[in-house]
Amino acid sequence: MLPSSTVENYLKAIYLGEGHLADDQRLVPMGQLASALGVAPGTATTMVKALAESGLVEYEPYNGVRLSAAGEKLAALVLRRHRLIELFLVRVMGLGWDEVHDEAEQLEHHVSDRLIERIDEMLGRPEVDPHGDPIPKADGHVARHEFDTLLTCPLGERVTVTRVTDQEAPFLRFIEQHNLMPGESIEVEARDEVSDSVRLKGRSDQRITIGMRAASKVRVSASDASSRG
């Protein structure tokens, strides 16, 4: 009865897919799901129908799929394992933040509850992973902070990077090389629609200009008093 790694991957992909959507209409389209998982569309359809049978998702033909309460809890626990493992690999094993995602993608399905509890304890019950993604609690509850991106935050004010929402290694290495990792204090100097670019002032007034697509993947919060690492 325990879910296979395939099932866990589907649930997680739906969970993450739902994130992009509004609170009411949170149906993930089949096409998006299939491409997120790297399977053919028909495969996703078949699989989702099976998941619906076992009560983990609700499926609306031609519209998409959403998680049931049970499915959402399971997905959150997979994500918890994933993110705790990522942080563990960076902090304890000394791996780079750009190489832990793929490793966690495998291990998240094969680590026992007992070991996860050990890791959580050893890391001091952390709230976020190396990319700033929140770590769900053991009961499946997730703290959902809403942050601005570099596209929506105020201009000319110091802000702190809180989260980088792209797991691709080359992007993460770029972020690291330019001191834009979570915790860094930066400022958006200007945005230009025409050139599709955003100009930043980074650590020690270092200037960088990045594209808007990239800018939308960096989340920030106001750099004043109230914050939690």
Next chain:
Amino acid sequence: MLPSSTVENYLKAIYLGEGHLADDQRLVPMGQLASALGVAPGTATTMVKALAESGLVEYEPYNGVRLSAAGEKLAALVLRRHRLIELFLVRVMGLGWDEVHDEAEQLEHHVSDRLIERIDEMLGRPEVDPHGDPIPKADGHVARHEFDTLLTCPLGERVTVTRVTDQEAPFLRFIEQHNLMPGESIEVEARDEVSDSVRLKGRSDQRITIGMRAASKVRVSASDASSRG
């Protein structure tokens, strides 16, 4: 082309099964293999024929199966991962030596070469796992020490426990509770065929009497100068 965890488990079971046998006639019978893996006999037959197709084993119908050179190397690498993981879980994560085997049984298939290298480095290139089992090198080479068991070692001489060849948690807990773990210095006082028992003098002259079956699972070496932790 990379082997599935099922294939890895078969190769490892054959490798370990061969251990019991003499150097010439090292064919593992199908029945033993099937029961080691917890599958039906017919399943093992089918699977072994497939392994033979891909050149990982040599299969003699009605006689049994042995590893090819390629299969032996693969098996040794799986065992390397298994044992490094066990030691890591005990030394770094603080798990008990009686609970790491099952965890390692899963993780051995899903940990990357990179992470294994990190673990090996972090542990200081260890030679043996928490049970005293030798850890194969990255090239597949294994140091095969031959040790006496408590059934064959000299009577009335101090010896050092080097290895405990049973992974069952209750047995390991028994060993631990009576200070018979690898590294402990003990002495066999007497053996009695009739009562099927072996009397030991343990740490601080503590006396224990165990059965011969159990005694055969504890390996020891002479307690004098030359030894390697």
Next chain:
DNA sequence: TGAATAATTTTGACTATCCAAAATTAAATC
């Protein structure tokens, strides 16, 4: 050496997961 027993292999069938291509439905466009 012939029958009884034990080990092994074969057969037929099942589940989970996947793909390619055809068929269908929905959305967009004229």
Next chain:
DNA sequence: GATTTAATTTTGGATAGTCAAAATTATTCA
């Protein structure tokens, strides 16, 4: 509103791994 396009589902088929039970081969033992 009819037609083209895009998304989705269906169909037919494949692979890996498994089991139960029947058939076969080997072994034991009288």
